[in-house]
Amino acid sequence: MEEWLRFLEINAPRILELTLDHAILVTLAIIVALLIGVPLGIYLTTNEYLAGTVLQVASVTLTIPSIALFGVMIPIFSIINQGIGFLPAFVALVLYSQLPIIRNTYTAIKNVNPEMRDAAIGMGMKTSQRLLRVEIPNALPVIMAGVRTAVVLNIGIGVIAAYIGAGGLGVLITQGISRGDNYLIISGSLAVALLAIIADAILLFIQKRFTTKGIAN
Amino acid sequence: MITFNHVTKRYNEEKTAVKDLNFTVEKGNIVVLLGPSGCGKTTLLRMVNRLESISEGNIVINEQDSMDLNAIELRRKVGYVIQSNGLFPNMTIEENVMIVPDLLGWTKKEKRERFDYLMKLIGLDPKIYRKRFPHELSGGQQQRIGVVRALAADPPVMLMDEPFGALDPIIREKIQDEFLQIQREVKKTILFVSHDIDEAIKMGDKIVLLRDGEIMQYDTPSEMLTHPKNEFVSQFFGKDRAIKSLSLHTVKNLQEVIGLAHIDDAIEDTKTINVNQDLRNTISMLLNQEADQVIVTDDQGERIGSITIDLVQKYLHFEIKGKLSVSQEG
Ligand SMILES: Nc1ncnc2c1ncn2[C@@H]1O[C@H](COP(=O)(O)OP(=O)(O)OP(=O)(O)O)[C@@H](O)[C@H]1O
Numbered sequence: 352m353e354e355w356l357r358f359l360e361i362n363a364p365r366i367l368e369l370t371l372d373h374a375i376l377v378t379l380a381i382i383v384a385l386l387i388g389v390p391l392g393i394y395l396t397t398n399e400y401l402a403g404t405v406l407q408v409a410s411v412t413l414t415i416p417s418i419a420l421f422g423v424m425i426p427i428f429s430i431i432n433q434g435i436g437f438l439p440a441f442v443a444l445v446l447y448s449q450l451p452i453i454r455n456t457y458t459a460i461k462n463v464n465p466e467m468r469d470a471a472i473g474m475g476m477k478t479s480q481r482l483l484r485v486e487i488p489n490a491l492p493v494i495m496a497g498v499r500t501a502v503v504l505n506i507g508i509g510v511i512a513a514y515i516g517a518g519g520l521g522v523l524i525t526q527g528i529s530r531g532d533n534y535l536i537i538s539g540s541l542a543v544a545l546l547a548i549i550a551d552a553i554l555l556f557i558q559k560r561f562t563t564k565g566i567a568n
Numbered sequence: 569m570i571t572f573n574h575v576t577k578r579y580n581e582e583k584t585a586v587k588d589l590n591f592t593v594e595k596g597n598i599v600v601l602l603g604p605s606g607c608g609k610t611t612l613l614r615m616v617n618r619l620e621s622i623s624e625g626n627i628v629i630n631e632q633d634s635m636d637l638n639a640i641e642l643r644r645k646v647g648y649v650i651q652s653n654g655l656f657p658n659m660t661i662e663e664n665v666m667i668v669p670d671l672l673g674w675t676k677k678e679k680r681e682r683f684d685y686l687m688k689l690i691g692l693d694p695k696i697y698r699k700r701f702p703h704e705l706s707g708g709q710q711q712r713i714g715v716v717r718a719l720a721a722d723p724p725v726m727l728m729d730e731p732f733g734a735l736d737p738i739i740r741e742k743i744q745d746e747f748l749q750i751q752r753e754v755k756k757t758i759l760f761v762s763h764d765i766d767e768a769i770k771m772g773d774k775i776v777l778l779r780d781g782e783i784m785q786y787d788t789p790s791e792m793l794t795h796p797k798n799e800f801v802s803q804f805f806g807k808d809r810a811i812k813s814l815s816l817h818t819v820k821n822l823q824e825v826i827g828l829a830h831i832d833d834a835i836e837d838t839k840t841i842n843v844n845q846d847l848r849n850t851i852s853m854l855l856n857q858e859a860d861q862v863i864v865t866d867d868q869g870e871r872i873g874s875i876t877i878d879l880v881q882k883y884l885h886f887e888i889k890g891k892l893s894v895s896q897e898g
């Protein structure tokens with residue numbers, strides 16, 4: 352126990368800094384993933400043919416082992432001299448987030464009660480009004496569930512980013528493994544788990560805030 | 569006024585849902601589209617606000633060809649009610665009702681006043697329901713909200729697709745009465761889809777009876793009951809046409825033709841009925857009680873006479889049977 356405390360005393364600033372790096376990497380990746388995935392998911396509801404293809408591709412992406420995807424990023428980004436570091440890790444995380452976000456957005460909008468959609472059109476809403484006032488608000492819980500899945504997924508996969516020099520909590524774990532230092536491995540893993548739990552709680556709170564009472568059951 | 573000129577709807581090569589229809593819905597009238605499932609009622613209705621395209625012919629709404637109007641603007645000018653009420657669960661009752669006024673850019677004050685007025689029209693307290701959500705209302709209340717939502721921006725024309733279809737019979741009758749009351753005040757031009765004969769007779773100033781996308785007869789309910797144009801019409805309304813037509817006549821009509829009977833105070837347990845009630849309700853009241861008279865009261869609650877089964881029968885004989893061109897077995 353005493354040894355633990357000493358370890359933490361020495362390493363706390365570093366753990367915190369790496370946690371912050373990790374959180375920033377994941378947050379930026381999720382924001383960009385949302386900006387791509389939500390509009391794409393909505394668009395796919397109007398293009399059945401493309402929807403099948405895109406969802407297929409996104410599913411396949413998710414099955415690529417993370418270490419392999421990160422590995423593939425290196426030669427690609429070497430072309431612009433960014434082979435290792437933040438950028439390839441960021442792009443890989445954006446790719447991994449696409450499936451849960453696109454699929455949930457697509458499914459949620461598709462599943463909005465067709466009679467509701469009919470009423471919206473019949474009352475003279477334009478497409479944008481229908482999306483913003485009716486379809487997205489009613490689809491929000493399912494879209495948010497996709498976002499939460501993506502965030503937790505990314506926090507976990509983000510650990511691998513350390514292998515391509517993108518920093519984050521993976522650094523503690525990889526160092527711990529190479530040095531045979533259990534304290535490093537355990538504290539790194541705990542920090543990852545804690546970060547995931549906190550992120551999920553924050554997102555749940557946001558989701559509740561933006562869901563009206565009418566559909567909050 | 570809505571005029572249909574040679575309106576045809578083809579969904580695809582094989583399926584022609586509506587065939588060369590011609591009829592006019594007069595201003596301030598309710599015309600009921602009636603017919604068996606799949607005869608094209610919904611299709612016809614949805615062509616009016618251009619939720620379905622028109623394959624041939626045209627629809628003229630208040631002197632304007634619907635195709636000359638912008639579809640979005642047209643829809644905001646035409647009230648639309650659907651069977652499942654289509655309320656938006658994410659919006660409060662006030663937001664739901666005020667959708668079209670909101671789209672039209674009404675001010676907050678105008679919207680609030682209109683909401684209060686409409687809620688009073690359907691007997692719901694605006695203060696209580698303003699901030700509620702659809703799931704906090706009963707089915708009947710939701711349906712009423714669906715109806716006033718269509719009335720919100722005071723559109724001259726309304727389209728109603730089985731608006732009361734999902735309700736149980738008792739509530740349905742109540743809401744029908746309530747709606748007729750409102751219609752007397754607002755005088756909208758209404759196209760109303762129903763597959764319920766009783767509802768069509770009750771709600772319609774006129775009925776369009778459809779089969780396979782073609783008009784079998786376009787007439788007032790009593791004309792249809794008494795002068796069915798063909799075998800399909802008479803079969804559709806059934807052998808109890810005479811009984812059905814009773815709901816088109818009130819106690820007052822009977823009183824004007826053959827007069828009421830005197831009240832026999834010796835008979836105990838007699839119920840009373842308002843003079844504006846229809847004869848169908850009167851008959852069921854007579855059959856459901858011990859006494860063989862029902863006391864008739866006027867709007868002030870004064871007892872003005874009594875009515876018996878004999879009297880109804882006599883009236884039926886003069887007024888209705890006499891007009892039935894095909895013999896009645898009902
Ligand atoms: N989108 C469509 N594509 C092809 N055929 C259709 C389409 N919509 C309706 N139909 C067909 O057109 C005919 C008329 O349909 P419609 O919905 O107007 O009937 P309806 O009279 O409203 O019936 P119900 O009482 O069951 O609501 C039916 O045979 C139906 O199968």
Ligand SMILES: [Mg+2]
Pocket residue numbers: 609610611
């Ligand atoms: Mg229909």
